[in-house]
Amino acid sequence: MTTMTTTRMTPLLERNEQFASTYTPAALALPARQVLIVTCLDHRVDPAIVLGLQLADAPVVRNAGGRVTQPVVDDIAYLAFLAEQVFGGEQGLDTLFEVAVVHHTQCGTGLLADAGYRHRAAEATGQAEAVLAASAVADPYVTVKADVERLLAAPTLSPKVSVSGHVYDIATGRVTTIVDARYP
Numbered sequence: 001m002t003t004m005t006t007t008r009m010t011p012l013l014e015r016n017e018q019f020a021s022t023y024t025p026a027a028l029a030l031p032a033r034q035v036l037i038v039t040c041l042d043h044r045v046d047p048a049i050v051l052g053l054q055l056a057d058a059p060v061v062r063n064a065g066g067r068v069t070q071p072v073v074d075d076i077a078y079l080a081f082l083a084e085q086v087f088g089g090e091q092g093l094d095t096l097f098e099v100a101v102v103h104h105t106q107c108g109t110g111l112l113a114d115a116g117y118r119h120r121a122a123e124a125t126g127q128a129e130a131v132l133a134a135s136a137v138a139d140p141y142v143t144v145k146a147d148v149e150r151l152l153a154a155p156t157l158s159p160k161v162s163v164s165g166h167v168y169d170i171a172t173g174r175v176t177t178i179v180d181a182r183y184p
């Protein structure tokens, strides 16, 4: 028999009860918006709220900064393969989805641009300083362009996947397109 304990999850689980009470499961299908979002894990940058995403609209990949790291490239390559396997044959798809890379202002990773801070962060987390430096978003308008180029240059990126770059401004709530969508 389990004992119910109150944790910080308790109010969220109550919200989930509300959610589940009117829930209709979505069928396995291509994401309704045919967009995949890569963005920061920052709790002020929730793409479902900022971009009005509904359930089954778009996969979202999040990490510190919303950087296009190798694991992100790998996830995108797998999702393109999955979409092709499950839906490509019957629908003869020429395009699969657009990857929208969204960086933001006031990113907490920006602090990593400072050498002293980065050194202390490396000691505390066990990560290499170079890795932490590569994850820093000091200027999102610069890093988003670099990450769009990095993804477009990735040898494992499907030619049926396009990539665009955007910046979310924490101060205004506005998302601005910095790099228009293009194919590799």
Ligand SMILES: [Zn+2]
Binding pocket: 040, 041, 042, 064, 065, 066, 104, 106, 107, 108, 109
């Ligand atoms: Zn951030």
